[in-house]
Amino acid sequence: VPFGQYTRDIIGKYQDDGNEGYVDAFMKNVVSEVDAVDKIKPVLVLGEADGSIVYKSDISKADRKDITLIEIPDKYNVIASxxxxxxxxxxxxxxxxxxxxxxxxxxxxxxxxxxxxxxx
Structure with missing residues (x-):
């Protein structure tokens, strides 16, 4: 799934910006990886995960009553086209x-x- 690679690219950029060891620390907190992005939102809405990196477009206005979006700074973000x-x-x-x-x-x-x- 490209999304998994996007996530790795994001955390790699953050680590390369002077945050040594961040990738390993991040990955130690990953409890599940899904094979499709649409499987992430239900887990978040049900409170079964503390957080996840998601496509902003997958979180509807209605979902935002249960999910707080935190924008990834441009210098770390990967833009899917x-x-x-x-x-x-x-x-x-x-x-x-x-x-x-x-x-x-x-x-x-x-x-x-x-x-x-x-x-x-």
Missing amino acids: YPYGILKANADKDAVKAFEAFLTGDKGTAVLKEYGFDVA
């Missing part, structure tokens, strides 16, 4: 153009931001 693709063989070119216009327009970016995605 989600490109969109358009198939060349798509038969409905007008629908594709309309969808792309929506995604990149004000309404589409507002929806993405509402669900926790940072839009470039």
Whole structure:
């Protein structure tokens, strides 16, 4: 799962910033690693874990009554990107153009931001 690697990259950056031994100390406190990011949120909501590194977009506004988000400083963070693709063989070119216009327009970016995605 790329997310596990992102987490290791984040804690590695923190260690490289003068925090010797941080990776080992962090990993000693890991009690579980999941094979899919969507399995983390229920564990947090039920109070079965003290915390986790998660995608901000996976924690809804409703979840935030039970989960406090703490932003990772930019110099340590790893930004996951989600490109969109358009198939060349798509038969409905007008629908594709309309969808792309929506995604990149004000309404589409507002929806993405509402669900926790940072839009470039």
